Amino acid sequence: MVTTAQVVDLVAAVRDPELRVVTIGELGIVRDVAVRDDRVTVTITPTYSGCPAMDMIRSDIEAALHAAGFAEVAVDTVLSPAWSTDWISEPGRRKLAEAGIAPPAAGGHRPVSLSLTVRCPRCGSPDTEELSRFGSTACKSLRRCRACLEPFDAVKTL
C-alpha cells in the first residue's frame, strides 16, 4: 500500500521539462495531491500563463503515477494564488545556480524591479549585464558576466 506521503513525493519528484535540474516540487507548482483508493488528483499551477511546458508536466505526472500503479490520474490546474518565483525552494535555487542558471531574486510579488543585481552563477561577480530580457524560455533572461565574460541564463523574477 502506497501512502499519501509517498504519492506526494512521487509527484514532487517529476522534473521540470525546461529546467531539467529542478523538480516541480522544488519549483513550487504542486498545489495539492489527493488520493482516493486508486485514484489520484493532482493540482498544479502554471508559472507563466502561456508556459508551453504545462502539457508536458501534466503527462509526466500521469506517467509517474501510472507507473506506480494508479489507474486513474487527474491533473487539475488552479491559477490562484498566482505563482511567483518566491515559490521556488532553497534547494531549487541552489540547484539552478549549480547548473549555471542564476536563480531569481526574492520578492517577486513586488512590481517588476529593473535594477536588481544578478550575480554570475559561475564566478559570483555582481558585475553582469542583460543581453536580452527574454531568453530561451519565457521564464528566463539572457545575461553576460563582465568579470568572467561568460553568458548565462537567469530565471526572471516574477
Add this chain to the structure above:
Amino acid sequence: MIRFGDVLGLADDALIAAQRLGEWCSRAPEMEEDIALANIALDQLGAARLLFAYAGELEGHGRSEDDFAFLRGDREFRNVQLVELANGDFAVTMAKLLFLSAYQRLLYDRLAGGTDERLAAIAAKARKESAYHVDHSSRWVVRLGDGTDESHRRMQSGVDAVWPYTHELFEGSSADLREPWLAEIDKVFAEATLTRPADGWAPTGGRRGLHTEALSRLLAEMQVLHRAHPGATW
C-alpha cells in the same frame, strides 16, 4: 457583474495580438528580439486561452477555446481594431505593443482586485507578464525615438499611424483608465523625444464586431488549417 461579451473582448485582444506578434517569428531585426516577441506572443496566447475557457463557461453552450479561436467569422470577434492592424515596420509593432500592454496592465490590475474571482485569478497572473511587455516595448520606443534621425522619424510615424486606434481601448467601463494610461505613455514619449499626436479621428466598432480588412486576412491564415482538417491534432 461580468458579462460574456466583456471577457470575450479581452480574450480576443490577447489572441489577435499573439497572432500578430507571432508573425515576427524568424523575421525580427535580431535573434534576441525574435525570441522576445515569440515569448510575448506566448504570454498573450496563454492569457487568451484562460479567458476563452472562462468565456465558454459564462456562455454555457459548451464552446471550447478552439471553437472560439478557429470557428468564428470576423464579425464575431470582439477585439479592438488596434491589435488587428498589420505589423507595419518594427516601430509600428513596438508602438502597438506599448499602447496595448500599458492598457492591459492597468486593466488587469483593476480586475485582479475585482469581485469576479475567476477573472481576478487570471488577471493576477497576466498583469506581471504585462509589466514585462510594457518594459520591453517602452525600451524600444525610447531607443528608436531617441536614436538616429531615421529611427526617430520612423518611430514618430509609427506612433502617429496607430494613435487614432488607441481611443477604442477606453470605451465603456475602461474610460477612466485613459488618464493613468496617458501619464505612462507621456513619460515614455518624453524620454523618447516623441510628440504625442493630437486626438482627432477615433475609429471604433471592434467591440461590436466591426473590423478592418486586416482582421479577415489574419483569420484566413490563422484558421485555415483547422477549417481544412477539423479536429486535427499532432
